[in-house]
Amino acid sequence: MDALNRSEVYQLPPVDALLKVGAALESYDTRLAFFRANQKLFEPFVRPGQTLEQSFEAFNRDSIHLILPDTDKKDSLSAYVKLEMTYPKGIDGVAILNGFVDYAVRVERKQISADLDVIVKNRINELKGRFDSARSNYEVEKEAKIASLRENDALKRAQLQDELRALRSQLKALRNDRIAQLNEAIGIAKSLGIQKPTTPSSLGESRNAGANSVMRTEVNNQQVPLFFMGVEALNAELVALKQRKSDDFTDPRVAQIAKELQLLASNREVEVLNARENEDIFLAGVQPLRAEMARLSSLNIDMAGLKLVTVDQQALEPLVAASPNRLLVVLLGLLGGAVLALCIALLRSAIVASRDIIKERSPGSQVSRLNARGHIGELPDQQHSIQPIQK
Template identity: 30%
Template sequence: MPETSYSESQALEEFSQRLSSYENFRSFYEIKPDAINSIIQDELDTDSQIRSFFFNQISITPPREDEAPRTLSLQYNEKTNGPQILNEYFRWTEEMYSQVLVDRASRAVDNAINRNKAKMDAHLRAHQDDIAARIEILQEEDKIRIAELEDRLEAEKQSVVASREERVRILEHAEQIASNLGIEKPTTPRDLGRQTQDRDVIYTEINSRGGLPLYFMGVDALRAEREVIEQNLEEDANTQEIRNIESQLQQLINNRTIETITNRENQTPFIEEYNNLRSQNEILSANIISPSEIDIVSAIHWAYQPNGPESPRSSLIIALSLVFGSMLGVILVFILNFIASIKKYKKQL
C-alpha cells in the first residue's frame, strides 16, 4: 500500500501503546460497559474509578529483548471477572487497531487515486493545448504552402498564355510570308516551281533539322490555327504541371490530418501518461483489505482464572507466622539466658 509501510516491531509497539493508553481503555468501557461494571460503585465518580482501576490494577510488561513476548496483567478481587476483562480488552484493542490500519490504508489508496486523477486531468489539458497548437501550426503551414502553390499555378497559367501569344505571333509572321509567296494551301519547296540544286540542298537541310518553315502550311491553314488559338487564348490550361499543382492544392485544402484530429471524440487513448495513471488507479482500486486479513499480534497465553488468589494466602501467612514466632521465641530465650549469665558472673566477682 502507498504510504502505509509498517514493520512488525512498529506495529507491535503501536499496539502496545494502545493497550497502555487510558483513553483506549476508557473507549473500551464506553463500548462494553458490562465488562467492568463490577468495579463501579454508584456513590463514587465513575471516571475516577475507571482511571484508578486502569492505572493501579492493569499493567503491561515491556520485553527484555526485542522478540520476547509482552505480558498484560491485571490485579483483581473476587467480585471482578479479571480474565474476562483482560481478554475482552485485548481482543477489542486488536480489532480497533486492525480497523485503524485498514482505514489508514484506505485513505492512502484514496489519496493516491486522487493525486493520479489530478495528474490525469493535467496531462489531458496539456495534450489538448498541444493539439490546439499543432493544428494552428499545420494550418499556418498549409496556408503558406497554398499561397506558394497558387502563385506557382498562376505563373504556370500565365506561362501557357504567353506560349499561346508567342504561337500567335509566329503564326502571324508565317502567314504574312505565305501571303507574300502566294502559298494558299499547304505545299512543299518542289511544288513552288523549278529550283536549283543549291536550294534543294538548303531545304533538305532545313527539313532534316526541324521540318519545313511554317509558311509552307499556306495562308488558310495558318489563319485557321491562329484564329483558334486567339479564341482560346484566355481559357484555362490543363498541362501536367497545372494538374499536379491543383492536386496538391486540393490535398492541402482538405487536410486529413487536421480533420481527423479535430473529429476525435476522445483524446485520452492517445495520451500515454494518462493511460499509465489510469491503469495505476485500476490496480489501486482493486486493493481492498478487511481487518480480518491483518494479523498484528498473537496471544501466547490467554488470561485464566487461577486456582486460588495470589494474595493474601492464609496458609502461607500462618506457616510464616509459626516460623517467625518460633525463631523469635528462641532468640528471646537466648537473650534472657545471656543476661542471666552476665548477672551471675558479676555476683561471683
C-alpha cells in the same frame, strides 16, 4: 496478515503489528473509550463526587500497567507485551483485562483497515491522475498532429495555387507573344505575296516558273521563318488564339496542379483521427496503469480475520491475592512489636533513672537531712576529743 503483506499496498511485519497493539493498550484514548463502553464493569472504581474522567484517571494511574520486555536481555526468544491489573476483591478483573485486550486488538484492526482503504483510494486516485495525464498528453499530441497536417496541406495548397497563377500568367504571356509573332509574320507574308504555306526554295522557283514540273525534297536543319506558312494559315491561327478563353490545356502541369489541389481538399488522415470513438485504446504506456487500477479495485482482504497478535495467555483469576501478604504482615507486626516494646522498656528505664537522680540531688530530701544530722552529732565529739589534746 500474510494476505495483507502480499497485497503490496500495506506492509505490516509481525514486530510492527505487536508494537501497534502495544501502543493501543498503552493509549489513553483507547483505555478511556473502553472505560466508557463498559461502565458496569468499572462501577466499583467510580467514587462519589468524581466525574467519570476523574475516576478513570485514578484507575489508569494505579490499577493497570503495561510491561515491555527488557531490551538489554539477549535471551528473549520472542517479542511480547504484558498487561497487568491490580484490583480489589469483588471486581471482575479477568473480564476487564481480557475484554480490554480484545477491544484494543479490534480498535487497531479497524485502524489498519481504515489506513488500508485510504492507501488504496490514494493509489487509485494517483493512477487515475497518471491515466488522465496520459490522456491529456494524447489529446495534445493528436491536436498538434491534426494542426500540423492541416498546416502542411494549407502550405502545399497555397504553393500550388501560386504555381498555378504563375503558370497561367506565363501561358497568357506566351499566347500574346505568339499573337505578336503571327501579326508580324502575316505582314511579311502579305508583302511577299505568300498565301499558302511554302518553302524558301519553292518561293524562289515560283518566280522562275517554266513548263517543266519538278518535285523537290528539301532537307535542312534551320527553322523555316513563320511567314512561309502563308497568310491564310497565319490568319487562321491568329483568330484561334484571339478566341481562346483559357490556356490551361496547353500545359499538362496545369492539370497536374488541379489534381493535387483536389486531393488537398480533404485530408483523410485528419478525418480518421477525428472519427476515433474510444481513444483510450490508443494511449501509449497505460496498460500497466489499467492493470494496477483493476487489481486495486478488486482487492478484497478479510480484515475481520486479520490476526495481528497471538495472546499467549489469557487473564485468569489469581489463586492468591497480590495484597495484603499475610505472612509479611505478621512478620512485620512481630518485628514492629518487638521494636516498640524495646523502645518502651528503654524509655521507662531512662525515666526511672532520671527520677532517682533528681531525688538524690534535691536539698529537701530525707537522705540529705540524715547526712546533716550526722555531721552535727559528730561535731561535739570531735571538739571534745580535741580539747584534751590542746591541754
